[in-house]
Amino acid sequence: MTAADRSSSTLTPAYDALVARNARAWRLEHLGAIASWDQAANMPPKGNEARAAALAELGTLLHGMATDPLLRELLDRAEQEPLDVLQRANLREMRRDWVAHNALPAALVEQRALATARCEHAWRTQRPANDWAGFVANLRPVVRIAREEAQCLSQATGLAPYDALIDRFEPGMRAVELERLFGDLRSWLPGLIERVTVRQAGETVRRPQGPFDRAAQKALGLEVMRLLGFDFDAGRLDESTHPFSGGVPEDVRLTTRYHDDDLQQALYGVIHETGHARYEQNLPRAWLGQPIGRARSYGIHESQSLAFEMQLGMHPGFVALLVPLLERHFGPQPAFAPDNLARLLTRIEPGFIRVDADELTYPAHVMLRFELEQALIGGEIEVEDLPALWDAKMAAYLGVDTRGNHRDGAMQDVHWPTGAFGYFPCYTLGAMYAAQWFAAMRRATPDLDARIAAGDLAPVFDWLREQVWLQGSCWPTPELALRASGEPLEPAHYRAHLERRYLG
């Protein structure tokens, strides 16, 4: 029993006990977050075994705390206590966590851990070897377990099975809504890609000439982070093989990766991660350590990184702001002309690989995955059916031929091997939300584009801080969208943004 457990002088003893337990877990998770960042950014190879064991031990400890049998009673008692609206929201999120940690039988959790570890581990060599048959043998049990997991979560939440998987990543989002959103997308995206391809065939674009000194790239990245309002008293930029945003809200750790001959990857990687970082740095301080003090969801998080990278970062006014910085660090180049840079950044190229895709073709990759994983979890298709369906959809959406190329087909992502079904839609939800946020900002600040071009980014940051960052997890995603922008998620904003940028 903690001090808070014993407290009986308040009217909300059960709720207070839950708050104290969450705060305790939060403090311990801090150590895991920093150790995980260190693992990616600093750790020498011989440290890995001990680090993995340490993080696993922490995971066991936190799982034990999250499955403490006392929690059920505390949650039930707290429901009866006089809570205000935010406390009630916090309690709702506590119950979400409780369901997530307690809905699955321990045997299923163990099976899932084994099957996904085996599948992911083998995938690391099977993918480069294009070994589809080997991969299928491991993915089949992962899918079988994910279907069972969906059933268990469905029973615990009352949601449909695939909805229950989605809800882990995007609270409140449902498959029927995704069908509406992706159905809309399907009706215009392939056509738009075709038109833009034709139009760009006649354009000439200059590429900046490298090599680009890495120290200068880092200095540029730091400057751009400053321009984007990153708080360097509460975070850092470092290097890692796979760029990410980690750490804790009080101390956000971004990483990037430099390429000698390519400026854009590191620079736009930093802009993307800075979007994630500012969300974390501006979560509601008073609620840090409690569930509603967390970022809302994966889709909303991605809406911040894409608001920074795509909406703002590729905005012609913002691109023009980058030119003097580029020239200062790398000297003048014809390729640094603002209109050339803007053309370069919006150059599209339908291809095999999602993570390499440009802004316009990226959602086609996600749409394909959503359709396939929904059918997989629903039992309408089996793992064996993936290649033929993958080929057909890639041909239809992007006009590329992936036959026999499993490595760059259904084997390219780590998500399914690790059992993260329901995650993929979040990428495109993020892009749609980002477009919707900017549409709302333009209503609030009609001269927004001129302000951006003049280097005044405050209207962007102020809107995001107020409408998204400071909201934490107070509302389910649909309600957050409604409160922030006055309407539910509306893909028309996304379409309008893409058409304006690529055909305007």
Place this chain on the structure above:
Amino acid sequence: MTAADRSSSTLTPAYDALVARNARAWRLEHLGAIASWDQAANMPPKGNEARAAALAELGTLLHGMATDPLLRELLDRAEQEPLDVLQRANLREMRRDWVAHNALPAALVEQRALATARCEHAWRTQRPANDWAGFVANLRPVVRIAREEAQCLSQATGLAPYDALIDRFEPGMRAVELERLFGDLRSWLPGLIERVTVRQAGETVRRPQGPFDRAAQKALGLEVMRLLGFDFDAGRLDESTHPFSGGVPEDVRLTTRYHDDDLQQALYGVIHETGHARYEQNLPRAWLGQPIGRARSYGIHESQSLAFEMQLGMHPGFVALLVPLLERHFGPQPAFAPDNLARLLTRIEPGFIRVDADELTYPAHVMLRFELEQALIGGEIEVEDLPALWDAKMAAYLGVDTRGNHRDGAMQDVHWPTGAFGYFPCYTLGAMYAAQWFAAMRRATPDLDARIAAGDLAPVFDWLREQVWLQGSCWPTPELALRASGEPLEPAHYRAHLERRYLG
């Protein structure tokens, strides 16, 4: 109950349960070690509050594990189980830990935490202000609590009170033995310092001319670490305000600090920390996570850093090895002549400050502190008596006048404000052990000095690995010394080393 607790198929179920509990604590401590290193090396200022809370939460958790009431019974039962000699040594160390964590009443632990936190916090401003009266008011309760602590530990261990404090840092060391060692030192050290001062008055020494590029200093440091056998696959070198050796044995994190006009501080700091690091990197792998897999003690740890910094690092043969490295990074300078460098490194200067002291005058600072803290804990003197005694001893041992200068007198160290009575002797024990190790090495390898001069450092590292590093905490310090060098700690080796180096 862990799996190991429940195991009944072995003949040593209680011992096995204790092993499992130690392994669990070890894995969690890993996260604290990395987060603490990060706090010093990387963390931005706004991260500090959350980091401190996270580390405190881990401390509470580990304290709870160390004071679990079940432990007493497990320890008692394990005593009756058929253990081999190393298991029995491990059990002995487990009981040491248990006594350390359980000997003090919770109220005293809390009082100590409050009193030391208040004293240390105030000291940070009182020291620069030379505010002795203010400091005394806070140090008095710290000393009172330390006396109580000594009594409690005395009852739990059967040792005399001050012995019980020393034993926390140097297992097996007793005040009577320290009196013998420091008594010997007192008989010849002040005279030796005087003679060396006179002798050096006539010498001319050139100082290397800066500024010294920091990147070049870092590159030099890395090269010297390689020369000293540091395993970069199991550790790193970074920067921090106060250099230290941290991390975990599988991933040792060294830090240093660069000065534009002074090469020696960073370089010899790195050499010193590399000694600590190699000890950690070469602890017995099979026992990592168990008490006997740890480094033996503070004195033995310091014997490794000083073996590297003083015995090897200032060895004329080793100094000559550094010359080409210095020239490569900073160009040739007359000051880099090997005999000049050797003279420069052995230049002595009696002064006020322990941490700035040279090899020869350093032990005088420690001797003084040992004498004063022994009298303080024994109740023979009170905090108010410190300045007059400090002045008298500084005059006698080092010929310097500290009257009225409390800031550079009894207020200079953080040890007493934090209640670490019994720690100071370890510094000079380390220097004495280091001299004894090299004396033993010279018996084992008669041409050791020629080997070092030829750049063959293997005899040094092989001896230390075998005799000290791989021994972990298998033996109490006196037995470790006897096994390693064939004799108990014998200050004659230290004296002979200093006389040879400074008068030879």
